[in-house]
Amino acid sequence: MGSLFRSEEVVLVQLFLPTAAAYACVSQLGELGLVEFRDLNASVSAFQRRFVVDVRRCEELEKTFAFLQEEVRQAGLALPLPEGVLPAPLPRDLLRIQEETDRLAQELRDVRGNQQALRAQLHQLQLHSAVLGQGHGPPLAASHTDGPLERRPLLQSPGGPHQDLRVNFVAGAVEPHKAAALERLLWRACRGFLIASFREMQQQLEDPVTGEPATWMTFLISYWGEQIGRKIHKITDCFHCHVFPFVEQEEARRTALQQLQQQSLELQEVLGETERFLSQVLGRVQRLLPPWQVQIRKMKAVYLALNQCSVSTTHKCLIAEAWCATRDLPTLQQALQGSSSEAGVSAVVHRIPCRDMPPTLIRTNRFTASFQGIVDAYGVGRYQEVNPAPYTIITFPFLFAVMFGDVGHGLLMFLFALAMVLAENRPAVKTAQNEIWRTFFGGRYLLLLMGLFSVYTGFIYNECFSCATAVFPSGWSVAAMANQSGWSDAFLAQQPLLSLDPNVTGVFLGPYPFGIDPVWSLAVNHLSFLNSFKMKMSVILGVTHMTFGVVLGVFNHVHFGQWHRLLLETLPELVFLLGLFGYLVFLVAYKWLRVTAAGAASAPSILIHFINMFLFSSSPTNRPLFSGQEVVQPTLVVLALAMVPVLLLGTPLFLCREHRRCHSRRSPQPDKDTARLLDLPDTSLASQGSDEEKAGCPGDQAEAEFVLSEVFMHQAIHTIEFCLGCISNTASYLRLWALSLAHAQLSQVLWAMVLRAGLSLGGEMGVAAVVLVPVFAAFAVMTVAILLVMEGLSAFLHALRLHWVEFQNKFYSGTGYKLSPFTFAVEGE
């Protein structure tokens, strides 16, 4: 059987990796992505493992990489994606990479440090020149004209005695947000023995570290007295102000200013040189870093995998346990031999028996992936159980299409999906990051089939944007009816509705070749006709789908060798399902085939028959469908009900007997005891029995865990779920009818209210044409938004539910876990 039908055979293998070649082997395995390592050191904490030193070295390197990457990012450059095959580096290469990285990082740090120092210097110079440039003249003289100084008029003329005191100055610059606080603190701390003038700088300066532009405030403080001076200096220190020497003579200041400007020009030149060198270094980083990052990441992954291996007693080799698909075993062997040949000692693989359930591996291609995804979203299949995905490929789009049946909408969806499929290899489409787009893109083949099937069901329903198409001539003839019943012109004018009687010869010529006759779209009883058809169709599809699910269970039972379940579970289930609901399907089909228009007046009602079947009665007004119905119906009900106890008790009793037999074979016990065990399904006894068995054969864990009450409980739940489920699930399939009805009605509303309203405006040619443009736009937008996207999503959801709940609970347990091989491949590619 192909791998899609059930998960592949996966075995536990033990790998003996010679210490010298272990690294190469595991790195080769990572490239291939064949095996999933089991952690053999789960009890050992992370830092006590064997290769923790190497892991730590890789981490150190990654730290340096992070630094380099951050530098590159700060410089506004992007790292290119690495190209080509980059194997995990050999341990000796690691040293080289480490050295080079360190050198590069050191170089970068140096240059960056230089640049920063230069920048800071430049910043300082600029601030200094700004301070000098702004405070022209001693502030006392300027205070009469300067706005900010007028806040303290009292201090401007401190009086005669102080005139001869020497006025000192502190000039500097402070960050803008601190200026106000500084000013207040100065005022409070020095009690007004100073005059401070604050001004904004004219141009913004870049912060030397962050590069953010900011407008600094320059200040000039004049004060009297030494103590105040010390205080002022302390305060300016605490606000991290830049304080510059301030010469009183204007001439001296001017020359200083010129000097500063000269200096800053020189500095800028040097800075430019440094930045050129920096960009060179960054260019080297850009070139070298991406491949290293990939390599080191691989190396770290290899060491982490090696950390999961245990060491053999002789320390000559590492022992790893891994899950591997049987199909891949030769490849694995080859890979190991290839990579360990250098070391002289070959790595060995051998299978070991295992009690744990192996992981599930189902290989998919880009077509089946989305369908497998639908199944896996419910639950990853148990190892080797029947995989519903291949059937889902057809049933899912089909059930979707039953709800979404419309040729036009289906075609639009199909074309959209086709466009995605055709463009799937374009890099722009592949790398798109938009999450919604990725969702649609991931399901493109699903959409393709859904569109295709919608076109098909659309033809069956004969609807294209809610309008019927007349591909073939209609089977009904109005002319024949008019001729036969002699409708006069007056009669035709008076009657708003005319009925066509199929019993009149020539009116009904025969069924339409494919789908619903287009004449129905004109009829007022269109809806009731379609309802009857769609309801019956839903039940038929539902029962078929569920029966198929039960039948799939057979493959599970056969594969796992549980033959008893064939007889004790599948058979009763089938009888129950088919006896009750299969019979309903039969009634529907029978009535469709046997009851003709001629006998329509006295046609039997299936509903009444079906109800009577359960009540074991018959109503005289309801003609039987076929002879012998009175016998068949009660027989079926009795048969179906008789299956319930079989289903309920069959498996547990069988298991119990099996258990007892195996038990007595191992350790013969008095008959009396075992008989009682069977008669009284008592938990304590059962557990006692199992305890004894545990003592008798401790190896057989699975047998020992047999607890009768648990088996009973499980089977009871299963039985109740199945029997009630048959009824509720059948009813659940009626959603097919409901959603398809809703879709048809919505699209009809859109057609009748929007586009037809626009088309029937009439009037002059020009007006209609102009009006039709917005009307069509509205129609198109609403069709896509409401009918395609919204309705599509809702139909998708319901189809999903029908598969997950109604279909899969008949056979699928979904309790497995996926094989996640150790691989270097990046997720999502």
Next chain:
Amino acid sequence: MLEGAELYFNADHGYLEGLVRGCKAGLLTQRDYSNLVQCETLEDLKIHLQTTDYGNFLANQTNPLTVSIIDTEMRKKLCREFEYFRNHSLEPLSTFFTYMTCSYMIDNVILLMNGALQKKSVKEILVKCHPLGRFTEMEAVNIAETPSDLFNAILVETPLAPFFQDCMSENTLDELNIEILRNKLYKSYIEAFYKFCKNHGDVTAEIMCPILEFEADRRAFIITLNSFGTELSKEDRETLYPTCGKLYPEGLRLLAQAEDFEQMKRVADHYGVYKPLFEAVGDGSGGKTLEDVFYEREVQMNVLAFNRQFHYGVFYAYTKLKEQEMRNVVWIAECISQRHRTKINSYIPIL
């Protein structure tokens, strides 16, 4: 606040409460501690902390690890979280946060003043200041020579200003006076905080008041304990006790008269809450210290604060628990780095 604040609590503070509860879930568990205790070196400790909510907070450290680096980085992390809470908070929660920072601010101010007294450079001391209690004028503290100076010039604009009303004096700042200043500040701070929580009402009051009462009483006990054998007079001592605790007023008066640990213990015996705590204190050689016992009780109260919803206490409790956790990690790290493993288990578990 009106009755039933639950109705609209979430509109203003729901996000932050959710956040802080999430953060609380990230506190180190008992298993983490037992792993940390097994570490051989600080590097191991770092690896272990990486697997917890601390993540790679030490990843950018290029220098060899020391305990103080770990401590600063942890503090920085707490500070980042706290700043985030604070920046997203609305009134009155933001006032609550301000109150929370006040205690750290007081500590920082006192630390700086002590430093100034010992003629240490400001930079040296700034490193030791708790980042949660940072404020702009902080570094200028050392220009003040008297408390009133300090108040008038520097602290008048900070949230600490109201607490200074009681401790304005023209005394020079010597070591004893600074200590007294600290305790007075703390006293008025706790009382103000207590009043704030009490006025806020609701669950916040129900949660925060017992915590602050305990805090006040703990301070009273510790002050008493530290004042044995110093020149602090009993009257002065009594003025330092915060008056919002359970000990007020009888217990405080008795405590003021206490002359040694035994007498203090006798005072505590009158109170059902504190009796078991004092009984748990070991004698001299082994067992727990009074401080540890108080810490344990504090942790307990803070953990319980998370059992109620719609109150601000969770923020306080989270910060305190995190602080305790940091103390624990630092303790373990110290024990590891000094190879003093015998006492490594005497951290205070956060349950």
